[in-house]
Amino acid sequence: MRDDAQDRFVTLPGGTRVCYRIDGDPGDPPALLLAGLGEDLTMWSERFVSALVATGFQVIRMDNRDCGRSTYAITPPPSTLRQLLARPRPDAYTLADMAADAAQLIEHLGRGPAHLIGRSMGGMIAQTVAARYPHRRAVRRHRHRCRDSACTARGDSRNGAPPARRARAPRRRPRRGTPRKGISVSELSTTDHVVIGTGRPGEIDAL
Known part of the structure; x- marks a missing residue:
């Protein structure tokens, strides 16, 4: 059960009332945790938060709008047809609005x-913050220290697809002793934390 006694609130300039929590020493560099769709700030386990605090971060967790104890939208959700046609409602909010909440x-x-x-989705919000506020003090400017994303996407429909030349290459059985090829270092250049799960659905547990 959620312990609401730890919750704090602020009404941002854009009008959104955000619920958040802070753990750790105010003198340590801040780390803002952004949860996924339908997940409130308790999705981040206490073990994970404690690990970040022990590493030397002040941890800030927030409920995204339409989740937890933050502001809920009064506009109805898009119809199934709009979703199929990828046509959002004209009065809907976007990732840019959610990124503004985080930055504010x-x-x-x-x-x-x-x-x-x-x-x-929190990873997509983080990427949007980094893209839209690169020169403001809301986000670290160095890409490899700016954001870390898990189970997320870039918003590109080709995301995850192999290069055409690799897709056309015939499958060959590797020679004995040949190491398996994985993700290249360049593909991991924006990630410097490794997250390990406990097997509990929907929970990120430890560094």
Whole structure:
């Protein structure tokens, strides 16, 4: 059960009322955790938060709008037809609005620049913050320290697809002793934290 006694609230300049929690020493660099679709700030386990605090971060968790104890939209959700046609409602909010919430929260707390750690949709929010606010004190400017994403996407429909030349290459049985090829270092250049799960669905547990 959620312990609401730890929750804090702020109404941001854009009008969104955001619920958040802070753990750790105010003198440590801040790390903002951004959860995925339908996940509130309790998705991040206490073990994971404690590990980040022990590593030397002040951890800030927030409920995204339409989740937890933050503001809920009064507009109805898009119809199934709009979703199939990828045509959002004209009065709907976007990832850009959610990124603005995150940036404004950091600036309200006076804790920028901050590390951003996002899971699923939270990773997309983190990428949007980094893209839209590269020169503001809401986010660290160095890409490899700016954000870490887990189980997320870039928003490119080709995301995850292999290069055409690799897709056309015939499958060959590797020679004995040949190491398996995985993700290249360049593909991991924006990630410097490794997250390990416990097997509990929907929970990120430890570094």
